[in-house]
Amino acid sequence: MAIQIGDTLPHFTATQQDGSSFDSHIVHNKPVVIYFYPKDFTPGCTTQACSFRDAYQDFQDLGAEVIGVSGDSANSHQNFQKKYKLPFILLSDDERKLRQLFGVPTALFGLLPGRVTYVFNASGKCIYIFDNLSAKNHITKALAVLKKSI
Template identity: 50%
Template sequence: MAVKVGDTAPDFTLSSQTGEPISLKDFRGQKAVVLYFYPKDDTPGCTKESCGFRDSYETFTDAGAEVIGISGDSVNSHQQFASKHQLPFTLISDVGDKVRKLYGVPATFGLLPGRVTYLIDKEGVVRHIFNSQLNFQGHIDESLKALQGM
């Protein structure tokens, strides 16, 4: 079943691009989280989306949120992607798509892993969801607007 606005965001622990474990619960009570699921490292749309989050990263952190990208790519792939594009935020490796399934992120055309962004407040509650495979900038804009409205 897909996660909806108002639900408590399911917790998870996965490896970041540096290999260290990251748990969603680590942010609870500390800061909001912008959790964006994307299909694949270093593809044109995912690069555009990730660089958009990079370019707005300071705005997100100033508003009290941490940005976390998540895909089924390996830790090594994330490390190369983050380094190549100077991504200042965490990318986590969901090999096997366990967390993607946990959140109910839909596939596009039944084939491509979906592109969905969740805004999770300090208490761990999902406050906004944006789902668009092709509106890359919309993920950044919608998340910022929802964060500033919280």
């Protein structure tokens, strides 16, 4: 069942870009932006990741953490993070468990993993969902929603 506005951030674990284990409890009591994207190093995903990177301090100033999720391996994420100097967490979802947990739809008739951004407030409630395959606007919309919620 897909996460809806008002739902609580589900508890989950996943592998981070450095191979260590991530537990969603570490973002408990702080706003968090979790964005799902199709694939490391593709043009749209690189643009999106670099846009989150460029606005990362704005998210941090609001007390928020940014987490990117795709089906790529931790090793791919590590290379992606190093090449583009990404300061935020990237999670490997190679078995698509997180996509299923969040209810992220596929795009283009099921051919591509979807691109969806979820914004959760400090209470862990989902306050915004942006589902759009285009990499544009995910960052500006997430920031605007966080600014309004604080």
